[in-house]
Every structure is written in structure tokens, then in C-alpha cells.
Amino acid sequence: MRKYIFIIGAARSGTHFVASTLNGKSNKHQYLAEINEFWHQFDLNDKLDFPDNSDNKNITDKIYKKFNRLVKEExxxxxxxTASNVFRVDMLCKAFPNSTFIYVHRNSDAVVESVVKKNQGDFRKISKVSRDIKFVEKVKFLFQRLISKAKNNKYSFFMMMKDPITYLRKALSIVGLNKSSDRWGPRFSMENEVINLPLKDYAYLQWEVSVTSALNSFDKNNIDYIDVDFDLIITDGDYRRKIERMLGIVIGDSNIEFKVDKRHAK
Structure with a gap:
């Protein structure tokens, strides 16, 4: 039986670090990262304070079938x-009733600092102010992102075409031609009421509502999730090895090892 593992946590909390570590090199594993185009097909909630539609069985059945089309047969x-899935735990429980949830959390101050850097930089995983990056390099990176999307998900092109304006704006931002004041990360349904908050306050609010949403859904659905403290993975070797062993059992791979470097400690 195929096993489904969902990595849940507020954006910039180390979820990608954990998920990419679990992926390993086995062809028996597949990592689907930030497949927003897939989830957007179903008009699911991706707002921070808006109720979801997880009680619609027709939708959850359709999600399960289409999701498995993204996965290689073996x-x-x-x-x-996917970062926005922190608000879709109720739906995931119904669509994938035997799934495993790994909840990754991080100190709020570190998350806010990371979000601020992300807003000041480009769309890369390692945030950096992009003023001094050559235009040719930005265009090259844009094509790399497009190729990566195509390779990860054969339906990506058609999904992206359903929301061309969003992806055009992202593309323009990558090459430095979009000077929009848009903020990175999940949005609020009442965005106009909070968009003028100072960036740090806005980022903290994102973190707070994300964490609260995930924990409330875990409690509501009586989910026995795996708790992973990103800060301890980085700073505590004993804790890191304990989590490596635990997650190794979950995915059936005894070679799980977190590659911690100076960048993660910042």
C-alpha cells in the first residue's frame, strides 16, 4: 500500500529542509514540492483565515485520484x-485517511526574520537581495524554474495556464521587472485590512495564524502527528539523530541524515 507523508508547518519553518532530506535517493520515494498549481484546481482554501471545504466528499475523492496521477507507478x-497546506489539514485527513503528518516548527523570531529576507529578495530558496545579480543570471534562473516545474509535474504547464497573471508577475519579479509591493507568503481573506502593517508585524501574524490553524486541525481530527523542532535539529546533535531514526522508520530508510551547515544556523 502506498504511504502518504505530508510535511506541515508555517512557511520558512524548515519544512523544505525536512522534506528534501526524507526524499533520499530511492526510486521508491517521490517528493512533490510546492505543487500549488495542483491544489488550486479544486478552489481550496489558501487564505489564512478562511474556512475550507473539506466536507465535500466529491472534492476529496477527486483530489485523491488526481494526486496519484502525479506519482510514478513504482x-x-x-x-x-506545500506551504499553504498548513490550512488544509482537515481536507488532507479526509482525502488521505491513512496518511502521516510531520509537523515542523521553528522559533517565531527566526521565521519572521526569514520572511523579511524573502520579501527583500527574489524567489529563490536561499534569500538574497537581488539588486546586484546580473539580468542574464536572473533570466537563466527563470528558465531553470520553468524546467524544474515541468519535470516535477507533467500537468504543471496546464495548471499554470489557469492563473497566468500570477505566474507572469512571479516571472517579472525574478528578472527584476516587477516592482510590486506584494508580500510573500500566504494571504489573508481581508488582505486590505492588514497589508499596511509593518512587514515584521505582517510576517508574525502569518506565522501565528499558520501555527494555530495546523495545531487546531491536528486536535480536531485527533491526529497523532510527528513533532519536529527545526531549531533543535540545527543545534542539538542528540535530538537530530533521534529524529533521523524516527523518520527513517516512518519512510523505511535507515540512512536518513540531515545535512546541517552554517546557512541553517543563521
Missing amino acids: VEVVIEK
Whole structure:
């Protein structure tokens, strides 16, 4: 039976770090990262304070079938990480009733600092102010992102075409031609009422509502999730090895090892 593992946590909390570590090199594992185009097909909630539609069985059945079309036939363990799914735990429980949830959390101050850097930089995983990056390099990176999307999900092109304006703006931002004041990360349904908050306050609010939403859904659905403290993974070797062993059992791979470097400690 195929196993589904969902990595849940507020954006910039280390979820990608954990998910990519679990992916390993086995062809029995597949990592689906930030497949927003897939989830947007179903008009699911991706706002921070808006109720979801997880009680609609027609939708959850459709999600399960279409999700499995994204997965290679030989894959036994699917690892999925999409930041907005922190608000869709109720739906995931119904669509994938035997799934495993790994909840990754991080100190709020570190999350806010990371979000601020992300807003000041480009769309890369390692945030950096992009003023001094050559235009040619930005265009090259844009094509790399497009190729990566195409390789990860054969339906991506058609999904992206359903929301062309959003992806055009992202593309223009990557090459430095979009000077929009848009803020990175999940949005509020009442965005106009909070968009003028100072960036740090806005980022903290994102973190707070994300964490509260996930924990409330875990409690509501009586989910026995795996708790992972990102800060301790980085700073505490004993804790890191304990989590490596635990997650190794979950995915059936005894070679799980977090590659911690100076960048993660910042």
C-alpha cells in the first residue's frame, strides 16, 4: 500500500529542509514540492483565515485520484510539502485517511526574520537581495524554474495556464521587472485590512495564524502527528539523530541524515 507523508508547518519553518532530506535517493520515494498549481484546481482554501471545504466528499475523492496521477507507478512513499497546506489539514485527513503528518516548527523570531529576507529578495530558496545579480543570471534562473516545474509535474504547464497573471508577475519579479509591493507568503481573506502593517508585524501574524490553524486541525481530527523542532535539529546533535531514526522508520530508510551547515544556523 502506498504511504502518504505530508510535511506541515508555517512557511520558512524548515519544512523544505525536512522534506528534501526524507526524499533520499530511492526510486521508491517521490517528493512533490510546492505543487500549488495542483491544489488550486479544486478552489481550496489558501487564505489564512478562511474556512475550507473539506466536507465535500466529491472534492476529496477527486483530489485523491488526481494526486496519484502525479506519482510514478513504482513509488511506495509520497512526500508532499506545500506551504499553504498548513490550512488544509482537515481536507488532507479526509482525502488521505491513512496518511502521516510531520509537523515542523521553528522559533517565531527566526521565521519572521526569514520572511523579511524573502520579501527583500527574489524567489529563490536561499534569500538574497537581488539588486546586484546580473539580468542574464536572473533570466537563466527563470528558465531553470520553468524546467524544474515541468519535470516535477507533467500537468504543471496546464495548471499554470489557469492563473497566468500570477505566474507572469512571479516571472517579472525574478528578472527584476516587477516592482510590486506584494508580500510573500500566504494571504489573508481581508488582505486590505492588514497589508499596511509593518512587514515584521505582517510576517508574525502569518506565522501565528499558520501555527494555530495546523495545531487546531491536528486536535480536531485527533491526529497523532510527528513533532519536529527545526531549531533543535540545527543545534542539538542528540535530538537530530533521534529524529533521523524516527523518520527513517516512518519512510523505511535507515540512512536518513540531515545535512546541517552554517546557512541553517543563521
